[in-house]
Amino acid sequence: MTHTPDPNSPGPDSPERAQADFTRSLSYGDYLHLDTLLSAHQPLTGAHDEHLFIAVHHVSEVWLHLINVELRAAMRALEAGVVDAPLKGLTRVVRALEQLTQAWEVLKTMTPADYLQFRGAFGAASGFQSANYRTMEFLLGNRHAALLRPHAHRPDLHAPLSADFHAPSLYDLALRLLAERGLPIPDEVLHRDRTRPPTPHPEVLAAWLTVYRDPERSWDLYELAEKLLDVEDNFRRWRYNHLTTVERTIGFKTGSGGTSGAGYLRRALETVLFPELWQVRTEL
Template identity: 35%
Template sequence: MTQAHEYVTYARMDELHELQQPRSNARGELNFLLISQVQELLFRAVSDDLDQARQALHKDDPAGARTALRRATRTQRVLVTCWEVMNGMSADEFVAFRHVLNDASGVQSFAYRALEFAMGNRPPGHVQSAYADSYPSLRVELSKPSLYDAALAYLARQGFAVPADCVEKVPWQQHEADPLVEDVWLEIYRDPHTYREAHRLAESLLEVAYQFSHWRATHLLVVERMLGGKSGTGGSDGAAWLREINEHRFFPELWTFRTRL
């Protein structure tokens, strides 16, 4: 077997290129499928790195967590760039095949939902839907503390005054912003030399949260360019729905304490 064939066999590239099955003759549909599938795989890559970071925090290894978070951030930047590829399609090109999507929508992506769960966005409605879903990976993710839960538990073990209910709650429960957690981050940032490891961890976490919000914001702009005020596929409200979720911030106290710094 030649080296070229070994590459194809190892990575199953022949199967990969058979996965794109356009339902129309519209020029833009193949590109739409390809970029959608690329993003799906990148969601999984980010989730894997966030899980590695979470495991490192469980072991009180903030340096290992930061290494994993840096990898996640690099992948997130590629995710943002994916929208630039999609942005090369004009509105009329998208409309030419939009009807074949039927009720298909990116909000149905279980890999994206698992990533949100890993980051800590676990609203009750989404949690209930996940337990009724056919994707066991979502239930597995909800059985673990989120990345932010793991970070707060790490800080508590280092002697910071993290409220007990923030580290002792059941894993699937969403973290709610707490002024006492904000106090902890404020203490760290007021003396970053003393709390060097905690400060570096905070900056790594915030970069992951920032890149996620950057991805959401770019998504909104692309949807507005493609759809204007139309409803989204899958029954969503399109740009209006995206504007609402753009207001959400992962790791909330890492954003809010800055007003007091």
């Protein structure tokens, strides 16, 4: 006897097959706490583009948080002498930085006139005060005591930031790994003042040159060096796109957080996180 399918029965690919009862299980919105997430989107004015401004910054904070999670995981592995896991984590950091860079492209659809409709509403609030961004900077080694001050009013933020400010950076741990592998990293570098940004050192450059001149002998260290450079390269691109976004939106006006705005961002582009990894190209 031939079975004739019921034309009114939903097929295996029909949306009617999807689960629809969530009285006893998590739904998509429940799992992601979307009510809480979207309730944080609260414009202060009726300006249409304020929605865009808030959305881009919310999304950017989520990416920054993920970057910090991945940086910490990579740093724990490096501290334990492991290289493979950090390579994967740092690749994820690079991809997240690419998303952050692209977020500025969305914000650039806002014109100066659009921005001025709500600019005065948020007062001195500024991305300069982002604890997620500051954490990323500290983990990557860009440290200045003044950068802690905007968080003094929040002990819950200031305490972990201060801990990161005094702890070894990602690059510090990479150099420590080189020393553990027998490369001559001087004690003055291994025990440097971690509250200061890194400065180029000829013996560190010599150690990296050893790795780069014979990559097959220390392939994992060579890969680590290139991945660190990927991170800094994409960090610079994100900062540059931030600068051009600010310049086309407010020109050279003072930033909302009290910095010089575009001038401050342009100077920040001069920061070098892993100096010897850039110098090694010239010396090869």
